[in-house]
Amino acid sequence: MSHTPAHTRRTGRIVLRATVSVAAVGLPLTIPAAAHADPGGAVYLAANSLPVVIANLQAWLMGILAAIATLFLVLAGVYWATAGGDPSQVEKAKLALRNALIGYGLAVLAPILLQVVQGIVGG
Incomplete structure (x- = not known):
């Protein structure tokens, strides 16, 4: 060889x-x-309360979901613009658009879902 x-x-x-x-x-x-990993002094752990953790989680979750939904929305627009009448490309664009709408819906519902989790956990 x-x-x-x-x-x-x-x-x-x-x-x-x-x-x-x-x-x-x-x-x-x-x-x-x-x-x-010797810090050389006293180590203090900064633990947040449950409501603060849930609020931080809510902000991150909403941001990530909105970013992914925006990505799918952009992809849907690109697929639709480049479809050129091809039914499979148009279907692909519709699927990406549907996924974007689901992502935006989840981002809007994230605070409600996290409130339910907080209620279950007892915060």
């Missing part, structure tokens, strides 16, 4: 990726402070 330039480049990339991965993990562990 002869080694083609493409095969040699691919092998080189694999070796480079492995080397970078090992260096990224190994080098920080060679530094004693990083390896032992």
